[in-house]
Amino acid sequence: MPELVDVGAPAVGTVCLALCAALLFAVSAALQQGAARRAATEAGTGRFLVIVGVARSVLSDRRWLAGQGANVAGFAVHAVALRLGAIAVVQALLVVQLLFALPIAAARRRRALLVRDWAGTVSVCGGLILLVGQGATAHAEVRPRALPWAGASVFVAILVLVGVSRLTAATQWRSALVAVAAGCCFSTTAVLVVLATSALPGPSWALLGIPVSTVLGGLLTQEAYARGSLPTALTAMTITDPVLSYVAGQTLFAARTQPHLVPLGLAALAVIAGIALLANSPTLHDELDHTHVPPRQWAHQ
Secondary structure (H helix, E strand, C coil): CCCCCCCCHHHHHHHHHHHHHHHHHHHHHHHHHHHHHHHHHHHCCCCCCHHHHCHHHHHCCHHHHHHHHHHHHHHHHHHHHHHHCCHHHHHHHHHHHHHHHHHHHHHHCCCCCCHHHHHHHHHHHHHHHHHHHCCCCCCCCECCCHHHHHHHHHHHHHHHHHHHHHHCCCHHHHHHHHHHHHHHHHHHHHHHHHHHHHCCCCCCCHHHHHHHHHHHHHHHHHHHHHHCCHHHHHHHHHHHHHHHHHHHHHHCECCCCCCCHHHHHHHHHHHHHHHHHHHCCCCCCCCCCCCCCCHHHHHCC
C-alpha cells in the first residue's frame, strides 16, 4: 500500500489563503472594472491617464468602493500566503482569479459564457500554473546584489510599457500594455512583501517600497480597466504577475529549480491557445456595449 504524502499545514494553508485571495481579487476586478469603464466611456476624455479625469466619479461609485474593499482584504490574505509559502507557488495560484472574475463579468452583462470562454480560461490558468509551479521551492536566502538590477529593470519596463501604450491607437492594446505594467508592479510588491515579512519582527527597507509599488500598480490597474474590457486587462495582468514572480524567485533567491523543457513547452502552448480564445470571444468584451459614445471620440483617447 503506497504511503500518503504529508503535505503539511503550512502548504495547505498557503493554498487555501492564495485561493481566497484570488477570489477577493476577482470580485474586486469585476466591480472596479465595470465602474471605471463606464465612467471613462461617459467622460470621453483624452487625458494621458484617463482614470485621473474620472477619479471623482469612481470614488463616489459604491461598486468601485466595494471592489476596493475586496482588494484590500485580498492584499492582506495574499501577504499572509506569501509569508507561509514560496512566491512562485502563491503567484501561480492567483491565476485562478480568471475562473472567478470572468463568470462574474458575464453575469453582469447578462450573457452566458460559451464553451470557448471556459476552455480559454482553463487553458490560461492551467498553463500558468504548470509554468511557474513546477518544482517551486520555499523561500531561500536573498541575493542582495541582484536586487538593484532587478528593481531598475522593472522600473524601466514600466516606463516603456506606459510610453508605448500612449502611442497605441487601439484601446484594447493600450489597456493590455498598461495592465502588463500593473502586473510588473504587483510582482514587485510580492517580492517586497517576502523580503519584509522574512525580516519580521525587525524593520526592513522593503516596507518603504511596498506602498509605492502597490499604489502605482493600483493606479495602472484602474487605467487598464478604464481603457478596455475586463478580459483584456485581467488576462494581461494574470500572465505578467506570476511569470515575473517566477523569474524573481529564480534570480533573486539562492535556491533554484531546474525547469523541464517539455512542461515549459506545453505550458506555453496552453497559455497561447487560451489567450487566442479569450481575445476573440464575443461574450466577454464590453467595448461595444457603450453605443451612446461616438466611436471616433473613444478610439483616439
